[in-house]
Structure formats: structure tokens, C-alpha cells
Amino acid sequence: MPRIADPRARIDLLRAAEAIFAENGLAAAKVEDITIRAGVSKGAFYLHFKSKQDCFRQIVEGVVARLAACVEAGRFDECAPPESIEALFESRIAHVVELLEFCWQNRGILGMILTGGGGTPYAYLVDAFAERIEQQSEMWLRRGVEVGLYRDDIEPAIVARLIAGTHERLVREIIKQPRRPDIEGWARQALDLLTRGLLSAASSAVVDRTVTKNRERDERPREPRSRAKAG
Amino acid sequence: MPRIADPRARIDLLRAAEAIFAENGLAAAKVEDITIRAGVSKGAFYLHFKSKQDCFRQIVEGVVARLAACVEAGRFDECAPPESIEALFESRIAHVVELLEFCWQNRGILGMILTGGGGTPYAYLVDAFAERIEQQSEMWLRRGVEVGLYRDDIEPAIVARLIAGTHERLVREIIKQPRRPDIEGWARQALDLLTRGLLSAASSAVVDRTVTKNRERDERPREPRSRAKAG
DNA sequence: CCCCATAGTGACCGACCGGTCAGTAATGCC
DNA sequence: GGCATTACTGACCGGTCGGTCACTATGGGG
Missing domain, CATH: 1.10.10.60 (Homeodomain-like)
Structure with missing residues (x-):
């Protein structure tokens, strides 16, 4: 031939x-x-x-498929039960960092999909994705409330939307940066902030210690001021 | 003539x-x-x-100008010093609600600017705006830390970005809704969550009471579970 | 009523670009 | 080498709009 x-x-x-x-x-x-x-x-x-659109679709589908695999890897039922709150926190961080890392690698085309630039007919993919993350977050939340990790006076549906929103926001921020940002640092600060608002009192004392410890390890030392000590 | x-x-x-x-x-x-x-x-x-672009620019500038006025009205130095933490919280809520209300009213064109649809060359306006909100948030944060309202172990710059991001996120969520959402409810939940992660221990006890009280007023009564009581 | 300045009309122009197809080059088989 | 087959080329076509301009409509002033 x-x-x-x-x-x-x-x-x-x-x-x-x-x-x-x-x-x-x-x-x-x-x-x-x-x-x-x-x-x-x-x-x-x-x-x-077949056409310009067909080409674009193939590219987008490829990226979305890999992204979906990334997200799927962090599902609640995919993880072994953590030994401690610290371990749980760390595993969440690792998962988010992995996701953000992927987004950074593919920031060009991802940015185009996210900002919908140029009449991209794939904005619905972003929404479908946000929905998925939201459901995943809600599952985590309900589970967290059940086991006493989180406060039980939250509205899981609404808070899940906030969490999903924060994730989307992180992605948007990161792919906008001209230079590689401190992805792990950003993820920690975001999760830390979210978590502090969610944890039950008992859990928060433990995390306070962990976060403070990490901060001392990661940055130059500074006078620690834990929230728990004044409780 | x-x-x-x-x-x-x-x-x-x-x-x-x-x-x-x-x-x-x-x-x-x-x-x-x-x-x-x-x-x-x-x-x-x-x-x-003068051209199609010119027409678009005039429309966008009009919306942005009104939006800017909305934001400016909530600047730190524009406000009388609040009498209490509750008053501060309520004034922030009112300001955010007003902003979101405006966004809802103009969701059509705002959505187009935000999603950058159709080769809109005004994405930079969104960024400039985010920057402004971020700086404003940072000023609030630093001030809040100074007067002991917020924990003093936060990184104002990073947290300000998160707060600005949450605001942008709220806007994106709201203008996406097909029906008018419960804007105030969303705003309260978002601010509540953010605030809990930021407040110093002394402040948080006060806010806990306020938020719980508001929740009892706004929704059907439910068993209150304050975080402070276990501190 | 005429003049004329300005508002408003819509057929037309031309640049632009996605998509096509007649033609050409490369390759394996006889 | 000849032939069939497939890869590849690029000039060209046709539709789509942004923008123009010769023209008409409308009104006030003298």
C-alpha cells in the first residue's frame, strides 16, 4: 500500500x-x-x-479525560481510611496539588476552555466538572460530619458549592500566572482556611498543632499564635 | 438646525x-x-x-463604572467605625449583597465579560477589578489583625487573594443561575465560613452567638451547636 | 416654498477565512 | 518501468459580515 x-x-x-x-x-x-x-x-x-471544530473537540476531550482521571483518583471511596486527621489533611493536600499541577501543565488550553474564549462551545464541560467536584465535596462533608470531624450545623450543599468554588478559583488563579506559582503553598492556605471554618472544636485543636508545625517547617520561623490556646 | x-x-x-x-x-x-x-x-x-468594538466598549465601560461605584462604597475608610463586631459583620454583608444584586441585574453582559466569550478584549478589566477587591480585602485584613479582630498568624496577601476569589466566585455562581437565587443567604454562608477561619479566639465567641442568633431568626429553629462551647 | 444641514437608509464593497478539489509526489506491487 | 493507491499541496471558491456612501427623508430658517 x-x-x-x-x-x-x-x-x-x-x-x-x-x-x-x-x-x-x-x-x-x-x-x-x-x-x-x-x-x-x-x-x-x-x-x-473533519473540520476546525472537530480538531478543537479532539483536543478538549483529551485534556478533559486526563483531568477527569485526576479528579477520580481522589474520590472518597478510593482512599484507604486515614490513620489520623493529619494524615487526612495531608492526603487531601496531595490530591489537590496533583490536580493543580496538571492544570498548570495544561494551562494554555485549559485557560481557553475556562474563559470560554472565542466562542468555545465547551463551557458546559466546565459546569459539568464543577458539579462533579461539588458532589464529591458534599460527600466528604457529610461523611466528615458523621464522624464528628466537622461541625454539624453546616449546610453541606451550600458549603460544598463554596469548596468547589474555591477549587475552581485556585485553578483560575494558577493558570493565569506567568510564572510557576507555589502551588502547594496556595493549596495549603486555601484548605487551611476552609478547614478552620468547618472543623468541630475537638478536631480543630489537633489541626491547629499540625498547621502551625508545617508553617514553622516551611517558612522562616515566626512567633506562633495558635487559636486553640485561647479557647 | x-x-x-x-x-x-x-x-x-x-x-x-x-x-x-x-x-x-x-x-x-x-x-x-x-x-x-x-x-x-x-x-x-x-x-x-465608530465601530462594533466601540459600541461594545461603551457598554462595558458603563457597566464597569457602575460596578466600581458599588465597590468603592464599601471601602474601609468610607465607613464609620462600627459599634460592634455584629455591626461590622452586618455592614459587610449588606455591602456584598448590594454588589451581588447589581451583578444579578446586569448578569447578561457581565457574564459575557467574565467568561470572555467571543473574543472579548476586556478580560483585563476583570483582572483589574479582582486586583482592586484584593487590595481592599488586604487592607481590611491588616486592619482587622491590628485591632485584634483576626488571627495574627495569617498571610494577608494570600488570604486576601482567597477572599477576593470567593467574591468573584460568588458573582460567577450568581449570574449563572436561571432564577434569582437567595443572594443574602449565599453571601452570609460565604462570609460566615471565611470569617470563622480568620477570627481571633476572642472575636469568634461573639460572632458565634450572632451567627447562631441570625440562623435561628432566618430559618426554622434547629438545635444550636456553637463551636465556642467546647473550646 | 425653497434651501440646506443633518438624520437615516440599505445596496453594495471587499477583506477574510473555512473548506474543496484538481493536480502532484511518494510508495509498494507487478 | 508502469501502474495503482494513497498522502499531500495550495490555488481557488463561496459565504459571511464589518463598514461605506450615494441617496432619500425631515425639519428649521429666510
């Missing part, structure tokens, strides 16, 4: 397209710019993709 | 344009759709606006 297809053509096209789409959005991106960057002709583009 | 301009023409155009832009974004909006909706000809459009 004659004329072997250049095996790099498709990959080059996808890479070029991702860059161009990330820079201009779907509507403003020109097929010709993509093909020029990939070093192939316009016709070659249409050998690999 | 002959031929008086129809005084409604410009207003009709602006209204029509806002609707069309809100629905389609800048790039995908057609000037002809705007003029049809306004009931004038295409030529009339170009009597009032």
Missing part, C-alpha cells in the same frame, strides 16, 4: 492546534496558522480532521 | 446591542442583528458608534 503517511503530521497538527487555540480561542484561530505552524498544507489538515 | 435626531435611536441601539452582545459575545454578534432589534438601519448604527 503506497505512500506512507508522515507519522508526525497528525501529532504536529495537534500540537500546533493546541498552541493556536490556546492563544486565540476557537473562533479566532485560523486553520492556516495551525498548518503553517505544523509545517503542512491546509489540505493535510482536512485529512486528519 | 434641521432634522432632529430621534432621541430614542441611541438608547434603543445600546439596549439592543447589550442584549445581542450578552447573547453572542463580541465577535459573534452581528451589527445587523443589533440594528434589526433596535428597529433602525445599519447606517444609523455607524452614526452613533
